[in-house]
Amino acid sequence: MRHARPLPTYLVQRYHGWKATAYHENKAWYRRLAKEGQHPRAMVISCCDSRVHVTSIFGADQGEFFIHRNIANLVPPHKPDGDLHGTSAALEYAVNVLKVAHIVVMGHSNCGGVKGCYDMCSGHAPELEEQASYVGRWMDLLRPGYERTAEIADPAERTRAMERQAVLVSLENLMTFPFVREAVEGEVMTLHGLWNDIGEGDLECYDPAKGDFVRV
Known part of the structure; x- marks a missing residue:
């Protein structure tokens, strides 16, 4: 080479x-x-963003977390004949081989991938609409989050809401994988959704009882 x-x-x-x-x-x-x-207790799905440092946030040692990073911490839906297998393969290994007890999806503030999705869906990033755009096709996964935030008029506020939607969409898609659903319903594994404010150092966790993210 x-x-x-x-x-x-x-x-x-x-x-x-x-x-x-x-x-x-x-x-x-x-x-x-x-x-x-390795015998990690948890799998963490986080963003590729260099500012997101999961092991530092939780003070984790080597071998404690099985970490998978991708643009905007997204999980595709279960689709064996699809093309988005990188995240799915990591997920399958974590659940079926490593037997992790937790899967944590962690989003963050000022996410470039989420901003790209907002720009693409609102017609301001035609380059991402091109079929050849890897980022654009990956961010198609977040289109449901764009649609769910349609009532928010302010672009910055809507993008911030979409960052949390990226976590929720991923949690929903996780449950489409048969082996994930089986582990969750069998109460041998739990799912968690987090959002990290990089500048303030705050961490929010999704509370299904409240239907919203609350500060940890």
């Missing part, structure tokens, strides 16, 4: 710093993880 290049110097330096400190001080733990495999 002639297009690949050596790792940037700053990343090499950071790696050596980690190897000499964090790894060296916890070598036994890393070797135990390598030997015994």
